Amino acid sequence: MAGDAGLRNFTTLARLALRGAGRIFSPRSLGPEPGMPFEQAMSTLLADPGVSAHVRTARLVALGAESGWEAVGFDVAPGDEVTVIAAGGFWASKPLDLGFGARIGLWLRAGGTGPIRKTPTNASSLVMESAGALEIVAKPPGEWADEQGGFDTAYPRGGVAGEIGACVIVWQRSAEAGLEAMSRAGDYEGLVARALDEARHPVPAPQGWHYLWRLGEGRIFREAHGADGRTICCHTSGDVGILQFPADFPLTENTRLRWRWKVDRLPCDLPEDIQPTHDYLSIAVEFDNGQDLTYMWSSSMAEGTIFRCPLPFWDKVETHWVLRSDPAGLGKWLSEEQPLKADYAKAVGAPPARIVKVWLIAVSVFQRHEGICEYADIELVDGDRVLKIT
Template sequence: MSQSIDYRIARALDLVGEQYPAAASGPLPIRNAPSPLRVFLPFVAQRSERRNRRNAESPKTLVGKVLHHMTLRADKQWHDSGITLSPGESVSVSANGRLFLSRALDVSIGPRTCLWYRIDDGEIHRLPSDIGTITSKAGGRLYFQVALPGAFGNRAGETSTESPPPPMDGNIEIEIYSGSGAEDSPDLPEGWHYYWRLGEGSIYRKCDDESALCCDTHGDVGIIKYPIEQPLTDDMQLSWSWCVDALPSTLPEHVQPTHDYLSIAVEFDNGLDLTYMWSSTLPAGTIFQCPLPWWDKRETHWVLRRPEDGLGIWHKESRGIKEDYMQAIGAQVPERIVAVWLIANSAFQSGHGKCKYREIKLGPSDAQQAIF
C-alpha cells in the first residue's frame, strides 16, 4: 500500500490530522513511525482492557446536603444550575459518568476532562477533578457545560468554529453541595499557569523536596505554560532534566486514539510549537504533526527517548531550538520564543503517566534564563 493511500485511509478514519502546519509551505510527513493503520488494530484489541481499567475506578462523592442535581450531555450549550453565588461564596461539585467519542471502540472521557463552568458571562474554567470547589469572586449565576478540551474558541466559552468538536454521546451527572468540601488543586510553581484552552487541572505540583516539578496524569489532560520572551537566535538552547517513572500509553502515540504522552515544548511567535516527548515504542528521532484537530496545524512532536533509555532515572537534555525547528518544520523561521510548556495527556486510554522535571533553562548557551 502506498504512503498516500495509507494516509488517506487514516485521515478518513480520523486517526491523523491534516499535517499542514500554518507556517509550513507543505505537508510534513510522519518520519520514522509505523503506519497509523498498524497502530489502530492493536488499539481496537485493547478495548476490554481500557473498559476494565475505567470500571475499576471508584466514583468519588461528597458528604452533605445536595443543593442541585444536573444531567449534562454534549449539546454545546451552557446550562443554568439555578444557583446564584454571592461574592466569595463557594460550592462543591461531585461528578460521575462518561462521554463517548466512540462506544464501539470504548473511546471516552470523564468529568475531570470535560466538565466546564463559568459565573454569569465570565471566563470559562474546567473542574480539575471529579470533585472540586468553585468559588465566585464577584458573585453571579453558575453555569455548566460538558465539552472536549480545546472545544472552545475563546475564553467566553463559545464553541470553536475553526475546529468544531466531534459528536459525543453519554451523560455526566453532577451534584452541587454548599460550602467548600473538596480539596483544592495543588499550587503551581511561580510563573506557571494552566493553558486556558485545556482548562485547569491537578496534574502538576512542586515535588515534596521542591527541587523538581512533579507531573501525575491519570485519565486527564493538561498544559502548563511559562510565558517568556527570547529571540530565536542561532545559539538558542532549551535545557532540562527529566525523570519519567511511567508512560500513559503502551502504543505508538502518533494517532488520535493513542495520543497519550508526556513532553516539554517551546511556543513561537508564529503560533506553532515544537514539543519533545518520550514514546512507549516510537524510535528516537521520530517527528510527526499532532494528530488532533486544531493542534495538527500548530504542533510538531519530536521523540527524544523511550523506556529502553531508562525509566525512573534522571536524563539531562539540551536542544538547539533554531536548528531543530528548521529540521522538524522548516519554512519561515519565527523571530521569537514566547513560552515554554509542559504537556501531559492520558485522557484517551485512561492510562497513568508520571514524571518529574528540574533545571529547565532557556537562552544562549552562555546566558540561559532559569525557568524552574
C-alpha cells in the same frame, strides 16, 4: 514514508480494537455512575440538617454530551466557594475503549462572560472570580473560541454519547467546612471523601507557572524539593494538562533549551501519532507566531521522528519531535540540550523571532493509563544570557 506510517496506523488501530474486544464483558469504568442512585444520594446528603446549615444553595444537573451552557438557577459573587460533585462520562468509542469521565469535562462560568473554569477533578471546589448567573457545561477538553466560553464552530461536538450528573453547591462560608459536615452525613462512591481531600490539600501550580486556560486547571503538576533540588513532578492518569511559563526570549542560532528529566512511566504503549493513542509526556517551546515545538518521550516510535499533532486545532499549531524512546532510559535522570532555531527549521519551517513560553505537557485522556515523570533545571540559554525556569 507515508506507506510506513499508514501501515503503522492500521496496526495500532487493530491492536486497539483487539483490546476493546477483550473488554466487552468487563469494560473499564469512566467513574461513578450518574442517574437516580447518584441523585438520591446527593439529595439525601443535602437534606441532612448538619449539611444544610452550611449550604447557601444547591442544584442537581443532568448534562448531555452535546448540550450547551446550562443555567444552574442561581447567582454567585466573587469569593463564593462552589463545589461540584459529579458522576458519569461520555464514550467516543466503546469498541476502542475511548471515553472520558466527569473529572476532566466540567466547566463553569458566571454572568455569561467568563472567564471559564474547569473543575480539576470530578469532586472539586472553586473560588469564583466573577459575578452573575452560574452556568455549567460538559465538554471534552480542547477547543474553545475564547476564554468567555464561546464554542469554536470549526470543531462541532458530536459522536459521543453518555451523561454526566452534577451536584453544584454554593456554600455559606468555606467549602472545607461544608464538606466536613457532608462527610459525617455519608457519601456516594467516595466522591464526598475526594471532594473533602481536594479542599484540605489543594495542589497549586508550581511557582511561576500556570495551566493553559484552553485545557483548564488540574492536579497533574506539583513542585517538589528533595535531593535533586527543586523539581516539577508530573502524575497524569486519565486526564490532560499543559503547564506554561512565560519566557520572552530571542530566538537566535545559539539559543538552546536545556533541562533534565526522569520519566518513570509512560501513559501509552502504542505509537502516539494518531488521535486514539495520543497520550504522552513532553516539554515544549511556544514561539511568537503561535506555533509550538514539543520534545516528547515515545513508547515505541523511533528517536528523531517528527510529526504534526493528530488532534483537531492542535494540528495547526503543534509539532512533535520524538527525543527519547529507549526503554533503558526510563527511571533515570537524563540531561538534554536542543538547538531551538535549527530544530524549528527542520521540523516546522522558517523560524520566528522570539520564544514566548515554555510548556510541560501531560496527556493520558485517550488510553486512560498512568504517566509519571519529573523535570528539573529547565532553562533557555543564548551565550551568556540564561533564563532559569526551574
